[in-house]
Amino acid sequence: MSPSRICQTLHDEHQSTVLFVERLEAMLGRYRAVCPDRDDAAAASLLRDLPHALGRELRAHFDFEEVQLFPRLAQEGDPALGALLTEEHAAMQPLLARLLSVGAxxxxxxxxxxxxxxxxxxxxxxxxxxxxxxxxxxxxxxPVIEESLDAESDAGLYDIYAGNCGEISR
Ligand SMILES: [Fe+2]
Ligand SMILES: [Fe+2]
Structure with a gap:
């Protein structure tokens, strides 16, 4: 367990994202040439979970990283990594939007x-x-963010995230 509550929260969300990606890859592997069967319970539950896993919550996670964490990373001496991660968020947006709309x-x-x-x-x-x-x-x-945080800034960031993540949507 990370001593930083905000880093632990983001880590847990990364783990959930990885698990969802594995479910998605398994579905792609099962249906190469034909469409998924409407009776396939795993495919149905994946489509049901899709908006939650890759929609609003992921957007809130990306936004928080861009607004709160990447500037801190830059202060810690690595502005290039924040810029790269922001570009990666942007590159994934059209794919996420297509997946969510076709999935719905x-x-x-x-x-x-x-x-x-x-x-x-x-x-x-x-x-x-x-x-x-x-x-x-x-x-x-x-690891860099965790190293840079004292207990007070950790609690402050966690409060910002907990307060924002239910409200952000695009
Ligand atoms: Fe992340
Ligand atoms: Fe990210």
Missing amino acids: VAQAQGFDEASWSQFRAAAGELCGQLSAHVLKEEMALL
């Missing part, structure tokens, strides 16, 4: 060949980008 239609109506092909393409690209991004933050962002 598929949850209501099922996939057809065209929507499955769009979903597959976006999901395949996103899984790779998101996994690499999370790994980078786990190795190079959270």
Whole structure:
């Protein structure tokens, strides 16, 4: 358990994201040439969890990192890493938007060949980008932030995050 509450919270969210990416990859692996079966319970639950896992909460996580953590990282001497991670967030946005919109239609109506092909393409690209991004933050962002925080700043950041993350949506 990390002594920093904010770093522990972000780490837990990274773990949840990695688990969701694994579910997505498993679904892509099961349906290569054909659309997912409407009776497939795992596919149905993935589509149900998609808006929660990759929608509003992930946006709140990205926003918090960009507004609160990357400037702190720059103060600690690594402005280039914050800039790179911000670019990666931006690069994932169109993929996330496509996945969420195609996924919402598929949850209501099922996939057809065209929507499955769009979903597959976006999901395949996103899984790779998101996994690499999370790994980078786990190795190079959270340890530096944790090192830089005293108990008071940690509590302050946690309060900001807990207060904001239910309200941010784009
Ligand atoms: Fe990030
Ligand atoms: Fe993150």
